[in-house]
Structures are given as C-alpha cells and as structure tokens.
Amino acid sequence: MSGRLAMFGGSRAVVLDDGDRARLAWPVVTxxxxxxxxxxxxxxxxxxxxxxxxxxxxxxxxxxxxxxxxxxxxxxxxxxxxxxxxxxxxxxxxxxxxxxxxxxxxxxxxxxxxxxxxxxxxxxxxxxxxxxxxxxxxxxxxxxxxxxxxxxxxxxxxxxxxxxxxxxxxxxxxxxxxxxxxxxxxxxxxxxxxxxxxxxxxxxxxxxxxxxxxxxxxxxxxxxxxxxxxxxxxxxxxxxxxxxxxxxxxxxxxxxxxxxxxxxxxLAALPERAAGRDRNIRALLSQLSELPGLLSPQTGEDRRHAWHMLRFRFDVGAMGHPEVAPGAMRAVLERALRAEGVPVRRYQCLPLPAQPALAGREGYRTGRYPVTEAVLEDSLTLQGWHLNPAGGQVLLRCAEAFHKVWGQLDLLASLARQEVA
Structure with missing residues (x-):
C-alpha cells in the first residue's frame, strides 16, 4: 500500500465498520x-x-x-x-x-x-x-x-x-x-x-x-x-x-x-481461541517480516507464546537512519501508525525501579538497566485487537498500514530529527 500518510491528510489504511468492531470485541461473551x-x-x-x-x-x-x-x-x-x-x-x-x-x-x-x-x-x-x-x-x-x-x-x-x-x-x-x-x-x-x-x-x-x-x-x-x-x-x-x-x-x-x-x-473456549490467536499473529508477523528495522517479538522453538501483547522494537540503523534518536523515531512512528488506524502505544514508560513509588528505595539511576531502558525507548505495543481470533483480517489490514508507513521512512526520519533539534 502506498499514498499520502493519513497524518498528512491521506486516507486511513484501517477503517472499522460495525462488523469489524464485533470481530475485535474482547472478551467474547457467548x-x-x-x-x-x-x-x-x-x-x-x-x-x-x-x-x-x-x-x-x-x-x-x-x-x-x-x-x-x-x-x-x-x-x-x-x-x-x-x-x-x-x-x-x-x-x-x-x-x-x-x-x-x-x-x-x-x-x-x-x-x-x-x-x-x-x-x-x-x-x-x-x-x-x-x-x-x-x-x-x-x-x-x-x-x-x-x-x-x-x-x-x-x-x-x-x-x-x-x-x-x-x-x-x-x-x-x-x-x-x-x-x-x-x-x-x-x-x-x-x-x-x-x-x-x-x-x-x-x-x-x-x-x-x-x-x-x-x-x-x-x-x-x-x-x-x-x-x-x-x-x-x-x-x-x-x-x-x-x-x-x-x-x-x-x-x-x-x-x-x-x-x-x-x-x-x-476456560472451555481457551484452547481454541489461543490456537486461532496464534495463527493470526503469525500471519501478521509474516507480513511484517521484511520491513527494515522492525523487530518482532522473539519466541523460540521450545516455548509457546500466549500473545497477550505484541511489542515491536525499531532499529533506526536498519531503517537507514542511524542519526535519528530511537525515542524520537518511535514517537513519530506512533503518530503515523495511529493516524492510519493502528492502535499502537507504549506499555510502561519507565523501568519498574524508576516508578515514583519505588525510585527512592533503590536510588534508581539511568543506565543501571540498559536493555530495559532501550526497549522502553524504542518500542511500541499492540494490545487488545488481536485477542479475538475473529479479528484476523483486521490484523492483515494493520500489516498494510505498517507497509504504508514504512514506505515513508525518510520523511518520518526527517520529522524525528526536527523533534530533537
């Protein structure tokens, strides 16, 4: 999918109708x-x-x-x-x-x-x-x-x-x-x-x-x-x-x-829904696998992911823009994807020991948990929309939105540079 980004006045990639909303509803009440x-x-x-x-x-x-x-x-x-x-x-x-x-x-x-x-x-x-x-x-x-x-x-x-x-x-x-x-x-x-x-x-x-x-x-x-x-x-x-x-x-x-x-x-429906969710998410990740700099969750052959949330990291170097601050790029990508109708957002904005209720206990300082800090700086999550296995087609439209946004990475990188200038 190509065209003007929705954040600049283009058409949204993901537009929901009442049927879509029903297919995304969670929990499923029968x-x-x-x-x-x-x-x-x-x-x-x-x-x-x-x-x-x-x-x-x-x-x-x-x-x-x-x-x-x-x-x-x-x-x-x-x-x-x-x-x-x-x-x-x-x-x-x-x-x-x-x-x-x-x-x-x-x-x-x-x-x-x-x-x-x-x-x-x-x-x-x-x-x-x-x-x-x-x-x-x-x-x-x-x-x-x-x-x-x-x-x-x-x-x-x-x-x-x-x-x-x-x-x-x-x-x-x-x-x-x-x-x-x-x-x-x-x-x-x-x-x-x-x-x-x-x-x-x-x-x-x-x-x-x-x-x-x-x-x-x-x-x-x-x-x-x-x-x-x-x-x-x-x-x-x-x-x-x-x-x-x-x-x-x-x-x-x-x-x-x-x-x-x-x-x-x-509970009676959990195994079937978990299997359907897994199929949908693997189909989504397959559609996203070739996007440069988009790092999908690691799973491993020895374990089964329950997919409560999807966290994506963004590698600015692999995107071709190593000069851009990861947090600035993440913020611009969040605006672009949400404008296209994909409800990505941050999940946790602080390392747990940096929470105000906890920071005084440990004397938290930046750099003590470098991986946690990097993940929070350069990642977004998809929550809720993927839980209902009936929503698989909507997820594929989300994949189209990712492709549309990735087609404008140079422009978005320019915006990200301006944000920290």
Whole structure:
C-alpha cells in the first residue's frame, strides 16, 4: 500500500465498520457465559462461602487440570494472587526477591506489601523477560526468591531460572498474569515454578467479568497457606457451618461465584481461541517480516507464546537512519501508525525501579538497566485487537498500514530529527 500518510491528510489504511468492531470485541461473551452467570443469579450463593463455593471449586479444579498442577486457589485479582503466593511462602521481613526491571507495578508492589524487598534485574532484548545472568548478578545473602514474569505471554528462560533457584535455595514464583495457555518445553505456564499467579482481569486472555486471579502450585503446604490467607485465616468448610476460627492474620481476597462462572465459560473456549490467536499473529508477523528495522517479538522453538501483547522494537540503523534518536523515531512512528488506524502505544514508560513509588528505595539511576531502558525507548505495543481470533483480517489490514508507513521512512526520519533539534 502506498499514498499520502493519513497524518498528512491521506486516507486511513484501517477503517472499522460495525462488523469489524464485533470481530475485535474482547472478551467474547457467548451463551455459555450468559447461562452460567444466570444460573448463579437464579440459584443464589454469590460468594465462595456456602453454596457459591461449588462453582469456584469447579474453576479451581478446571484450571489445575489445564495447567497440569495439583492445586489451584481462586482469588480476587492477579495482584492478590501474587501477594498470597508470597504470603504462603512466609518469607521473613526484609528478605529480597529478584524482579525484572520491566513489568507492571504489581510485580514489585506485591512483595512490598508482604514486607519483601524487590531487587531489580535486566531483561532480554527480544524476549522482554528476566535475563538469567542479570538475575544471578542481583542475588545477595538476603535473596529468598526469584520472580519470573512471563511478560506479554512469553515464558521466561525457566530451565536457567530453576537451576539458579535450586543453586541458591530460592523460591521460584511465576508472575503469569499475561501467560494463560503459554507453554515451555512441554509444560504449561503455571506449572514451571514453585508457585504461580494468574490474573483474570477482563482484558486478559482468560478473563472474568471484572477482576479475579488464580494461584497454582504442586506444593500442598503452599496451597494450604494460600487458602488460609485468602479469607481471614479461616478454613472454610465445603459444607456445614462456618467456624469463624482464624489461624493467621489475613485479609479478604476470595473470588465471587459470578466471576468464577463467567471464567468457566471462557476456560472451555481457551484452547481454541489461543490456537486461532496464534495463527493470526503469525500471519501478521509474516507480513511484517521484511520491513527494515522492525523487530518482532522473539519466541523460540521450545516455548509457546500466549500473545497477550505484541511489542515491536525499531532499529533506526536498519531503517537507514542511524542519526535519528530511537525515542524520537518511535514517537513519530506512533503518530503515523495511529493516524492510519493502528492502535499502537507504549506499555510502561519507565523501568519498574524508576516508578515514583519505588525510585527512592533503590536510588534508581539511568543506565543501571540498559536493555530495559532501550526497549522502553524504542518500542511500541499492540494490545487488545488481536485477542479475538475473529479479528484476523483486521490484523492483515494493520500489516498494510505498517507497509504504508514504512514506505515513508525518510520523511518520518526527517520529522524525528526536527523533534530533537
């Protein structure tokens, strides 16, 4: 596709009609979800205490079976899942956990709320996940755990991280909030570490009607402590009266029956939707593979990407404009692609340790996490549009928009130079 760029008055490459919007809608709500939620409304029992607990337990057993783990606990959110996973580990106050420098803030906030100190390590330049060598360098005598964040849906280098955790006797926590149906060397995300936390936020690949989370583990003792910390330190019986006996100090992070019922419908469709999403994204990436300087996500033959997000990096040298600042080029490309109808945007604008809420703890300084900083400077993400597998044709139109924009790289580079002049 050629022609005047939309940002200069040309026609948009991607124009949506009502049918397109329906094909891109997420989550996909079918009769299965409607019937399941209505059954809860008709039956009553809206919480996991009492009659509502049955549907929550079905979700827990279904997710444990899907991930190949022995135990699953349903909780109120993905952040709560991370907090409860760490609470179950009973790490001493002041213990440290190694966390990637690129992640959502919950990866650092959850440890802090358990009085565990996050220590940050750099990431891989194309995987965007924790670099095992950087993680090893971040370990101190106070380190008690590693957090493997499967960012955007790609599993971390888990064999290396497991070896590192075993060598230093560390807990290996999976932050799998974006990694539903991701796989690594024949195993599902959620079964790759000692304990794993998933998010069921409405935007996730396995959503609920609002917020929710799941904690998986093969360790019966860890699971028992997660369940204890989920609701006021109580052991809630499946049947019979509630005892109101609290064994540990804990809050309230249980999942409601309506959310569990909705997610059960989504779980039934997860394998088919994950396969369709994978086909669509590989078709998109194939269309983009020859564009100079456009770096697509690295996947690897040994793992399955869940494709929660797509992150593209831009190599100004390969574009033929090494003199242009990467951040300036990224900003101009963002404007050009959005004008063409492609909703790319930044995901995280700061390294996690540079967040104002965290920066004072570590004394963050520029240059400490060079890969993370470079990725944030020269990349954009595509979010949401690719989740519904019915949207494959729209993604191919997005590919046409990329080609149109790349046909004007010289002009865009000139604009980028002006931005920093």
């Amino acid at each position: 009769e299965a979800e409607r019937s399941a939620v209505l059954a809860v409304l008709d039956r009553g029992g809206f919480t996991s205490v009492g009659s509502g607990g049955a549907v929550v337990r079905r979700l827990e057993s279904g997710w444990a079976e899907f991930t190949g783990t022995r135990h699953c606990a349903a909780v109120a959110s993905g952040t709560a899942a991370l907090e409860l996973a760490l609470a179950a580990a009973d790490l001493e106050p002041g213990a440290q956990i190694v966390v990637p420098a690129l992640s959502f803030v919950a990866s650092a906030f959850a440890p802090l709320r358990q009085r565990v100190e996050p220590v940050f390590a750099d990431i891989g330049p194309r995987t965007f996940t924790l670099d095992p060598a950087a993680a090893a360098a971040a370990i101190t005598p106070r380190t008690r755990a590693l957090m493997a964040v499967h960012l955007h849906g790609l599993p971390c280098e888990m064999d290396e991280l497991r070896e590192l955790a075993a060598r230093h006797e560390l807990l290996l926590v999976e932050d799998a909030a974006q990694a539903h149906a991701a796989g690594y060397r024949g195993r599902q995300a959620g079964a790759l570490g000692d304990i794993a936390a998933f998010s069921l936020n409405v935007s996730k690949n396995l959503p609920t009607a609002g917020e929710g989370g799941l904690v998986t583990t093969d360790d019966a003792a860890l699971h028992d402590r997660v369940v204890l910390h989920r609701q006021f330190g109580e052991r809630i019986p499946d049947r019979g009266p509630r005892g109101y006996v609290s064994e540990v100090v804990a809050g309230n992070a249980k999942l409601g029956a309506l959310q569990a019922a909705f997610t059960l419908g989504q």
